[in-house]
Amino acid sequence: MDLSLLRTFLAVHRAGSFTRAAHLLDISQPAITAQIRSLEKQVGRQLFQRLSRGVTPTTVAxxxxxxxxxxxxxxxxxxxxDVLGTDPLHHTVHLAGPPEITGRRVLPALADLVRRGLRLRVTLGPSEELLSGLAAARHDIVVSDVRPRGRGVTATALADEDYVLVGAPHWAELLPRERIATRGPxxxxxxxxxxDSEEQALVERYWAAVxxxxxxxSAGLVVPDLRAVLDCVRAGAGIAVLPRYLCAEALADGSVVLLLDPDVPPLTTLFLAVRVGExxxxxxxxxxxxxxxxxADW
Structure with a gap:
């Protein structure tokens, strides 16, 4: 069997689209279609179901x-x-994740691979949107703060984020920790x-857990970036629930302080998601x- 047919098949399976596979392989879409039809004829089974947008693989595929x-x-x-003498790292990877964890943790962890030739293209956004993009082969790998579900995607638990209630030092004087612990919210x-949103998801989660x-x-100030939320807390505008890693430096230098320190802080698990087989x-x-x-050290 012609290996080029198998290579084309695998590209379509991974991309979920004849068009995207054609772009990845730098050949025309009609050529992709002809090769898949030829392979289906040779194996005697349908490999892909055509959809209005893209294709979905059969169980045979x-x-x-x-x-x-x-x-x-x-x-x-x-x-x-061994033949071309190039490092297998010399590929482009489309990585996606939430803005704060991606900028603060993920990209610095990959700096050495970039220096050695890996090419990264990064998309930032909410996890649900990015996971949809992963399933549609717009991304290769996604850092997600929600558990990935759905056929064709596999996930590895990456790290746990814990959340803290913080404010500028003067708020700690106005709202003594002992009073919060005994009298509640x-x-x-x-x-x-x-x-960071009108839904105030982090506050809801913290209030429920603690x-x-x-x-x-409702929120007095909404800004759709947790880094900006931290800056506003530093400036004394109010209090916030934030990931501990994001405000670790501010806690260390005293520009923000913990307003409460529960024995078991609220946690969210981060996942690393890829398409099956990738x-x-x-x-x-x-x-x-x-x-x-x-x-492991985050």
């Missing part, structure tokens, strides 16, 4: 891809390294909440392994 991917990827690596009602209650006041590709496997290793 999923099984074939799982068997083929490790071997075809190994051949690609051997060709790159009613003590906080006079302090403006600073949130106080077993819902917040009774970790057989050496450059993605290396990036994935680097992030998992680095996240």
């Amino acid at each position: 999923d099984e074939l891809a799982a068997k083929l991917a490790p071997h075809l990827d190994a051949l690609e690596e051997i060709t790159a390294r 009613t003590v906080l009602e006079g302090a403006p909440l600073i949130c 106080f077993d209650a819902k917040p009774t006041t 970790l057989s590709r050496p450059h993605l496997a290396r990036l994935h392994a680097r992030l998992v290793a680095e996240a």
